[in-house]
Amino acid sequence: MTSTVIAGKTVEVNDEGFLVDPNEWTEEMATELAELHGVATPLTDRHWVVINYMRKEYFENGTGATVRKLGKASGVDTKELFQLFPKGPAKLSAMIAGIPKPKGCI
Template structure:
C-alpha cells in the first residue's frame, strides 16, 4: 500500500491508485485525480457519473459496472466511454475515490 497527495492531503491508495479508505476522498481531489488519469477537466456530466458512483458505493458497498452505469446514471454507455476513456467504471471509480468495481479488470 502506498500514498498520494491530492488537494494537499495525503491519502492511502492501493497499487492501482484506488483509495483504500473512501472516507478520505473530498470533491476537490477529483480534478487532480482526473488530470493524473488523463481525463482532463471535469464537466457536469463527469460529476453526474462521479456522484452516481459514490451513491451506489454508499448504498451497495461496490461501484456499478459499465452496464449498470449506462442503465441507471442517466449517461449512455457511448458517452461514458467518451467521458472516461479506457474503462469508464474503473476510471470513474478511481476519480470518485471508491474501490474498483467488481468485475473490472
C-alpha cells in the first residue's frame, strides 16, 4: 500500500493501483485515474454510465460488477465495454470508479 496524490488529494492505493477507501474518491479523480491506467481521455458519457454503475453496485452489493453483469445490466453491451475500456472493462472501470477489483470468475 502506498500514498499517492490524485487530483490534488492524498489517497492510499494498493499494489495494483486500486483506491483502498472508495469513500475518498471524487469525480475529479476519474480522469487522472483513467490516464494513469491507459484509458483514453477525455472520459465520455458512456464511460460515466459504466463508472456510475460500478459505484452503485459496490455500495449496494459490496463488490463491483463483472463484465457479464455490466453487459447485461449497465446499459452498455459487451462489445462497447471493450471499446471504452480495452484492457479489461470491469477491472479498469472499478479502478477509475475508486472501488476494489470486482470479484468473480465470469
